Amino acid sequence: xxxxxxxxxxxxxxxxxxxxxxxxxxxxxxxxxxxxxxxxxxxxxxxxxxxxxxxxxxxxxxxxxxxxxxxxxxxxxxxxxxxxxxxxxxxxxxxxxxxxxxxxxxxxxxxxxxxxxxxxxxxxxxxxxxxxxxxxxxxxxxxxxxxxxxxxxxxxxxxxxxxxxxxxxxxxxxxxxxxxxxxxxxxxxxxxxxxxxxxxxxxxxxxxxxxxxxxxxxxxxxxxxxxxxxxxxxxxxxxxxxxxxxxxxxxxxxxxxxxxxxxxxxxxxxxxxxxxxxxxxxxxxxxxxxxxxxxxxxxxxxxxxxxxxxxxxxxxxxxxxxxxxxxxxxxxxxxxxxxxxxxxxxxxxxxxxxxxxxxxxxxxxxxxxxxxxxxxxxxxxxxxxxxxxxxxxxxxxxxxxxxx
Amino acid sequence: xxxxxxxxxxxxxxxxxxxxxxxxxxxxxxxxxxxxxxxxxxxxxxxxxxxxxxxxxxxxxxxxxxxxxxxxxxxxxxxxxxxxxxxxxxxxxxxxxxxxxxxxxxxxxxxxxxxxxxxxxxxxxxxxxxxxxxxxxxxxxxxxxxxxxxxxxxxxxxxxxxxxxxxxxxxxxxxxxxxxxxxxxxxxxxxxxxxxxxxxxxxxxxxxxxxxxxxxxxxxxxxxxxxxxxxxxxxxxxxxxxxxxxxxxxxxxxxxxxxxxxxxxxxxxxxxxxxxxxxxxxxxxxxxxxxxxxxxxxxxxxxxxxxxxxxxxxxxxxxxxxxxxxxxxxxxxxxxxxxxxxxxxxxxxxxxxxxxxxxxxxxxxxxxxxxxxxxxxxxxxxxxxxxxxxxxxxxxxxxxxxxxxxxxxxxxxxxxxxxxxxxxxxxxxxxxxxxxxxxxxxxxxxxxxxxxxxxxxxxxxxxxxxxxxxxxxxxxxxxxxxxxxxxxxxxxxxxxxxxxxxxxxxxx
Numbered sequence: 001x002x003x004x005x006x007x008x009x010x011x012x013x014x015x016x017x018x019x020x021x022x023x024x025x026x027x028x029x030x031x032x033x034x035x036x037x038x039x040x041x042x043x044x045x046x047x048x049x050x051x052x053x054x055x056x057x058x059x060x061x062x063x064x065x066x067x068x069x070x071x072x073x074x075x076x077x078x079x080x081x082x083x084x085x086x087x088x089x090x091x092x093x094x095x096x097x098x099x100x101x102x103x104x105x106x107x108x109x110x111x112x113x114x115x116x117x118x119x120x121x122x123x124x125x126x127x128x129x130x131x132x133x134x135x136x137x138x139x140x141x142x143x144x145x146x147x148x149x150x151x152x153x154x155x156x157x158x159x160x161x162x163x164x165x166x167x168x169x170x171x172x173x174x175x176x177x178x179x180x181x182x183x184x185x186x187x188x189x190x191x192x193x194x195x196x197x198x199x200x201x202x203x204x205x206x207x208x209x210x211x212x213x214x215x216x217x218x219x220x221x222x223x224x225x226x227x228x229x230x231x232x233x234x235x236x237x238x239x240x241x242x243x244x245x246x247x248x249x250x251x252x253x254x255x256x257x258x259x260x261x262x263x264x265x266x267x268x269x270x271x272x273x274x275x276x277x278x279x280x281x282x283x284x285x286x287x288x289x290x291x292x293x294x295x296x297x298x299x300x301x302x303x304x305x306x307x308x309x310x311x312x313x314x315x316x317x318x319x320x321x322x323x324x325x326x327x328x329x330x331x332x333x334x335x336x337x338x339x340x341x342x343x344x345x346x347x348x349x350x351x352x353x354x355x356x357x358x359x360x361x362x363x364x365x366x367x368x369x370x371x372x373x374x375x376x377x378x379x380x381x382x383x384x385x386x387x388x389x390x391x392x393x394x395x396x397x398x399x400x401x402x403x404x
Numbered sequence: 405x406x407x408x409x410x411x412x413x414x415x416x417x418x419x420x421x422x423x424x425x426x427x428x429x430x431x432x433x434x435x436x437x438x439x440x441x442x443x444x445x446x447x448x449x450x451x452x453x454x455x456x457x458x459x460x461x462x463x464x465x466x467x468x469x470x471x472x473x474x475x476x477x478x479x480x481x482x483x484x485x486x487x488x489x490x491x492x493x494x495x496x497x498x499x500x501x502x503x504x505x506x507x508x509x510x511x512x513x514x515x516x517x518x519x520x521x522x523x524x525x526x527x528x529x530x531x532x533x534x535x536x537x538x539x540x541x542x543x544x545x546x547x548x549x550x551x552x553x554x555x556x557x558x559x560x561x562x563x564x565x566x567x568x569x570x571x572x573x574x575x576x577x578x579x580x581x582x583x584x585x586x587x588x589x590x591x592x593x594x595x596x597x598x599x600x601x602x603x604x605x606x607x608x609x610x611x612x613x614x615x616x617x618x619x620x621x622x623x624x625x626x627x628x629x630x631x632x633x634x635x636x637x638x639x640x641x642x643x644x645x646x647x648x649x650x651x652x653x654x655x656x657x658x659x660x661x662x663x664x665x666x667x668x669x670x671x672x673x674x675x676x677x678x679x680x681x682x683x684x685x686x687x688x689x690x691x692x693x694x695x696x697x698x699x700x701x702x703x704x705x706x707x708x709x710x711x712x713x714x715x716x717x718x719x720x721x722x723x724x725x726x727x728x729x730x731x732x733x734x735x736x737x738x739x740x741x742x743x744x745x746x747x748x749x750x751x752x753x754x755x756x757x758x759x760x761x762x763x764x765x766x767x768x769x770x771x772x773x774x775x776x777x778x779x780x781x782x783x784x785x786x787x788x789x790x791x792x793x794x795x796x797x798x799x800x801x802x803x804x805x806x807x808x809x810x811x812x813x814x815x816x817x818x819x820x821x822x823x824x825x826x827x828x829x830x831x832x833x834x835x836x837x838x839x840x841x842x843x844x845x846x847x848x849x850x851x852x853x854x855x856x857x858x859x860x861x862x863x864x865x866x867x868x869x870x871x872x873x874x875x876x877x878x879x880x881x882x883x884x885x886x887x888x889x890x891x892x893x894x895x896x897x898x899x900x901x902x903x904x905x906x907x908x909x910x911x912x
Contacts, residue, residue, distance in 0.1 A: 285757065289758070291747065291756075293741045293770055
């Protein structure tokens with residue numbers, strides 16, 4: 001060997017920061033949410049956190065949150081969808097026709113509606129993924145086309161009322177199967193709701209614990225025990241506080257159960273499935289993903305199919321909530337969903353974002369809406385504040401990125 | 405007036421706790437070509453950014469004397485007003501605009517706020533003549549090759565009445581002809597009294613053209629030497645702080661049977677479907693063999709590689725790819741990967757890496773299925789794999805989750821190589837594997853390539869640097885205008901011989 005004089009391929013130095021560090025960019029959104037809640041709780045003398053109001057916030061924002069889940073995936077993939085508001089209106093109208101006019105049983109009608117939403121997504125996904133037209137253009141066209149189809153379907157009038165099951169999916173609450181239990185000064189609360197909340201918290205703690213143990217087993221850096229415990233306790237306290245308030249009011253809203261399931265499922269899908277990871281890689285670097293054998297077109301196509309199906313779900317819930325499918329349903333919902341995704345930490349270039357972030361972003365806007373209307377602020381001021389919050393959130397994101 | 409046009413004294417520049425430049429001094433004499441050499445990260449570009457005002461006065465310590473006067477530039481316009489113009493490695497041209505529009509961008513020839521097109525195009529023509537570029541000033545820049553675009557940049561600098569021209573890696577993306585033309589042009593500008601500072605990794609050019617060489621290492625000035633009679637080895641020893649007797653790691657080839665044969669491969673240009681880019685090329689790779697593919701820019705090297713790898717380039721492709729005696733289907737990237745092919749592109753940032761993700765997610769990107777069970781990725785296994793490659797390949801990164809955009813070029817290239825090694829390929833096509841990588845890291849990449857061959861894989865190396873092909877490969881194919889014009893074994897290969905094959909074909 002004659003390598004003595006050559007630059008030795010030195011082994012990498014031990015990773016410098018084997019210490020756990022908190023990611024400001026990702027945790028900033030949760031801190032901001034907490035601050036906004038505290039701010040409005042104070043401004044409204046606690047009215048924000050009253051049992052009925054918490055229930056209202058969830059029910060009133062459920063459809064935007066559902067849209068935000070689909071939208072964050074679209075945005076991570078480096079695209080945008082401007083058509084979801086019109087899709088909400090059209091699918092709501094389809095659902096009304098199927099149930100009210102055709103009299104189909106509600107599960108069949110809902111299934112067909114979701115399918116039609118998926119078809120709408122597929123139609124747009126085809127032009128975007130396989131034909132190569134920018135999503136901005138395709139969905140801008142879709143926004144007009146689907147609104148027009150809504151008007152055609154409804155004949156410029158509302159269709160209703162919906163079957164009770166669909167209405168309760170949007171507006172209803174879980175039943176008090178096990179009766180109430182006394183909580184001292186807080187009064188009576190529904191036992192099933194409390195147990196469900198407890199089960200959620202315990203499940204969360206267990207899964208986090210197992211994940212941490214597995215990571216430790218592989219010799220990875222994990223958060224220190226105090227931080228870990230603090231995180232579990234924090235989530236537990238917040239979830240239980242919300243659940244207790246709901247249990248004191250009218251039990252858990254069905255949409256909350258649905259939302260929790262969607263949030264959980266889609267979080268797992270985005271972070272841990274091959275499909276989800278392909279979305280991130282496409283948004284991160286399209287060419288690199290293509291040359292790595294990612295089926296870029298197929299993944300993009302299915303992301304839009306998924307968006308369409310979720311928009312249809314939001315359409316059913318929105319129509320059920322109003323008990324009527326109307327021609328102006330879903331107006332500007334796309335903007336709320338897009339804003340939720342960006343407030344929640346998505347990047348305009350794609351490749352970045354989290355489902356939970358988008359939901360938090362949606363809740364931030366929901367709390368601002370609700371809190372400001374409680375203190376009697378006029379709607380133009382609500383709009384102003386929401387616009388500034390969106391700008392501030394993205395400015396913060398850009399700022400932290402530049403510092404990194 | 406003194407003979408020194410530029411004196412930089414005691415320049416110290418810190419970024420968030422990291423000292424990029426430490427008490428650096430640089431003296432440039434009037435009318436010379438001054439080369440600055442150093443490994444990536446040595447501080448060359450930072451020093452030039454301090455000089456040109458990209459890092460404004462006050463963000464660094466030390467003095468700059470230009471034409472004997474102290475300078476405090478607040479931005480690039482300040483330094484340009486004094487006649488200091490910097491041309492960056494990534495060209496700053498608007499592709500859709502014409503040559504003339506680019507030349508006077510931000511400096512428009514106008515009358516009362518309206519562009520004076522006659523004057524614009526007339527003066528542009530004069531500038532193009534000066535740099536020897538025979539193109540119409542109204543041609544869109546996109547229609548020109550990289551070499552000509554580089555000349556447009558220089559013409560743009562001349563339009564600003566430049567007295568000190570700074571070029572950051574001007575020939576990195578150019579082929580030998582274009583490089584030669586550019587160097588001749590700098591020579592001519594020197595005779596006109598324009599002083600140039602060039603940053604270059606190509607030491608052959610440095611020794612040929614420069615009058616003085618300053619070597620930087622780790623943010624410090626190591627030495628300033630007259631270039632006359634200076635050897636490349638001497639410069640390298642200054643750059644790496646040690647003698648470099650062997651630029652290529654030793655290797656004993658162990659070559660087995662044929663693995664891959666590309667037969668009668670023909671590819672047409674997607675932009676002009678009647679133009680043949682690769683013309684009936686046939687080449688073979690054997691187990692454990694490192695084969696080179698030489699060719700001038702535009703010869704069709706990358707096009708050949710990418711068209712084989714999942715038809716990622718070209719239309720009207722015909723020919724056969726035969727592996728271990730059987731024809732394989734490489735029409736999709738997935739198919740190519742499944743049959744054990746890997747392609748490391750020449751532009752790792754554009755085609756190789758997801759720069760916002762870390763080593764972990766990049767290494768797994770081409771073989772995520774290997775880490776997945778029924779569609780679910782095991783992130784812990786993924787982490788283990790990433791750590792394994794980080795250690796075995798010496799990828800210098802704070803953690804496997806640190807975005808790869810923050811790594812140096814050499815480390816980024818190792819990440820791309822790791823990604824493809826994880827797919828466990830039988831055949832690797834490496835397109836310009838050491839472009840923009842410093843000398844020390846090049847050695848490491850060569851070692852990795854040797855290891856790949858030693859594991860029984862076949863490696864096809866595409867490179868613009870002939871010494872690299874000669875030092876690395878067992879066999880070299882020469883490509884000219886899409887045709888294989890020659891095949892030379894290691895023993896017979898010389899730069900002259902390869903160059904003959906690479907330029908053949910124009911006449912026949």
